[in-house]
Amino acid sequence: MRRISWSPPCFLLYFLAVGLLCGLSVPAHASAVSKAPPAVVPDQKAYQAVDAFLQEQMAAIGLPGAAVVVIQDGVPVHSAAYGSADNSGRSMTADTPVLLASTTKSLTAIAVMQQVEAGRLRLDEPVQTYLPWFTLHDSRASAITVRHLLHQASGMASKDTAFEGSFAQDPEALEEGVRDLAGSPLAGVPGAAFGYANANFNVLGLLVQTVSGQPFGDYMRQHVFEPLGMEHSHFTRAAARADGAATGHSLWFGTFWQQTEVPAPTTGMPSSTMYASANDLGRELIMLLDEGHSRDGRILQPESARAMLEPGVRVDGSKMYAMGWFTRPLVESVPATEASTDASLPLLAEHQGEWGNSHTYLAMVPDSGLGVALVINANDTAAPSRLKAIDTNILRILHGHSPVPTVVQEDWLQRYSWAVALGLLVAELLSLWLALRVLLRKGGKYDGGGRLPLLPAGLAALALDAFALWLCFIYAPARFDTNLLVIIRQFPDVGVSLVPVLGLAILWSLPRTVWLIIRALRPGPRGVP
Numbered sequence: 001m002r003r004i005s006w007s008p009p010c011f012l013l014y015f016l017a018v019g020l021l022c023g024l025s026v027p028a029h030a031s032a033v034s035k036a037p038p039a040v041v042p043d044q045k046a047y048q049a050v051d052a053f054l055q056e057q058m059a060a061i062g063l064p065g066a067a068v069v070v071i072q073d074g075v076p077v078h079s080a081a082y083g084s085a086d087n088s089g090r091s092m093t094a095d096t097p098v099l100l101a102s103t104t105k106s107l108t109a110i111a112v113m114q115q116v117e118a119g120r121l122r123l124d125e126p127v128q129t130y131l132p133w134f135t136l137h138d139s140r141a142s143a144i145t146v147r148h149l150l151h152q153a154s155g156m157a158s159k160d161t162a163f164e165g166s167f168a169q170d171p172e173a174l175e176e177g178v179r180d181l182a183g184s185p186l187a188g189v190p191g192a193a194f195g196y197a198n199a200n201f202n203v204l205g206l207l208v209q210t211v212s213g214q215p216f217g218d219y220m221r222q223h224v225f226e227p228l229g230m231e232h233s234h235f236t237r238a239a240a241r242a243d244g245a246a247t248g249h250s251l252w253f254g255t256f257w258q259q260t261e262v263p264a265p266t267t268g269m270p271s272s273t274m275y276a277s278a279n280d281l282g283r284e285l286i287m288l289l290d291e292g293h294s295r296d297g298r299i300l301q302p303e304s305a306r307a308m309l310e311p312g313v314r315v316d317g318s319k320m321y322a323m324g325w326f327t328r329p330l331v332e333s334v335p336a337t338e339a340s341t342d343a344s345l346p347l348l349a350e351h352q353g354e355w356g357n358s359h360t361y362l363a364m365v366p367d368s369g370l371g372v373a374l375v376i377n378a379n380d381t382a383a384p385s386r387l388k389a390i391d392t393n394i395l396r397i398l399h400g401h402s403p404v405p406t407v408v409q410e411d412w413l414q415r416y417s418w419a420v421a422l423g424l425l426v427a428e429l430l431s432l433w434l435a436l437r438v439l440l441r442k443g444g445k446y447d448g449g450g451r452l453p454l455l456p457a458g459l460a461a462l463a464l465d466a467f468a469l470w471l472c473f474i475y476a477p478a479r480f481d482t483n484l485l486v487i488i489r490q491f492p493d494v495g496v497s498l499v500p501v502l503g504l505a506i507l508w509s510l511p512r513t514v515w516l517i518i519r520a521l522r523p524g525p526r527g528v529p
Contacts, residue, residue, distance in 0.1 A: 042070065042370070042398045047078040049397045055082055057390050062257050063378050064249050065092030069282035070398065071371030074290050076282050085377060086247035087259050095232050097245040097275040098375040099264055101353030103360045105201050106308075107233075107284065108270040109150060109324030110224055111208045111216075113304040116146075120211035123147040130207050134178070138186040146207065148190050149200040150323040151312040156197040157187035158481040168265040169237060174216055177267035178206045194313045194321055198271035201324070205270025216269060228287055228294050230280035237264050240275035246377035248357025252493040253418050257378060260492050262356035272355065278375045285364055285371035309349045309366060318342045325349040330365055332395035336404050352391060354384050356490035361391040370398065381491050382417060385409040413479065421497035424468050428504040431461045435512050439519060454520035458513055465505040472502060 047070065054066055065083035069076055079094045100107075115121040123146050127134050135141055140155065148154040181199055188195055209216040217235035225233045234240040250260040264273040276284075287293065288308065292300030300308075311320030311327045319328045329345035346367045353360035361374040372394060380386055385408055393403035413420065434457070477483050488495035 066376045067094045067278035069278045069373045073369040094279045097240045099358040101355035103353035104274040106324040143190045155186040155188040173267040201271035233276040249378035251380040281373035359387045418493040425497040458516035465509040468505045
């Protein structure tokens, strides 16, 4: 073997080079590597653990059906479905369309960025440039830009979502819904802070429709669904049902799952009412993880795909909102028992979809090429955190860790809203029974011969009515940042009690009060009313 001879100059140059590399490059690189946990590539054992966990959760919660797809480095490495799509017993599959709810937003963001690339939209241009008639009940609305809408920072409030209580399916509903925003106030200064509102993406959908010259649904089919091979994705309920869409289920009275029809109007198509299967959502994830490249070419340019996942506005703590995606540190990549700083964790882009009768979840880890799509044809609106816990635990399992126990995060009013509504109904019916019993009896006597104090009884009944109306029209809408119609239609077990409560409180209170006053003022025996 030939020996290498080293002269003093060579030694000097060698040590200088090593010193520079060690002093400059290595510490910086080592610091970066030491912060991030080693990438974990899920294997067949992890996929089996995901299946076992989902089947366990479905049995424990009583969920009817679910489907999951896992993406790794541009390839679907695992696809599975469980349970039934409807009451007929039809099996759920990974190609069964499900109402997406808010995971719709990531699809709309793709369409918007396509129009930005085409030069028809500019991110920092005001909406009124493209929709001159667009206005709200606030002069500051003229400052709302396309970027503000994508980042959920327009200042519009979540309660500006009256469409969620509508069943309208007509093609003109999207523009009509945006025009109906004209009477809505702004909750904040455009661009100043995060404020989640479906209205933001409904306006974006109308912008795409306007500048492209195509109905929004047709645009999505031609420029997003078909190029991505999303054969089981649809923009109307009718098309989804023709393709065997799963029927949604709601948990009634915290006890049993019931196949439920809830609104999914075309007004909300760009924000929450499109349909897709788990496999189709996996195709969307593959494209975004590959920076816009699809099987048939490019859907987006790399810079557009990256911009969609770039955090734009702070939500709270370390959580941010990009364009149709929440971003945060991937805390699921380390064991739950180990502490870790946010800076040491990979970035997770995710979005959940919550509707009255469906739950969906999308997640991407760009650094490791991991993607997850989950669809469930049911939702527990009283405690949606139970299903959200499934989402994060799937991420934990895929990163080699054990799932953590579910912690229900909703307060008592949301968890037991059905019981509150049922209690109000019982109280109103009891009030009705007592009033009729007194008013229809001669002299207003009880069976025992006592006399009813009519005026105090009337005031008590009015107080009950006033409480019911305050709870339904003021407190609950403010507490849940929505409106009463949405509550009634998206929470069916609550709505079935609230409708008769409101009927009695509004329609019966006036005649009852007048009748009681007349009876109270009518002279009775011994001068007692």
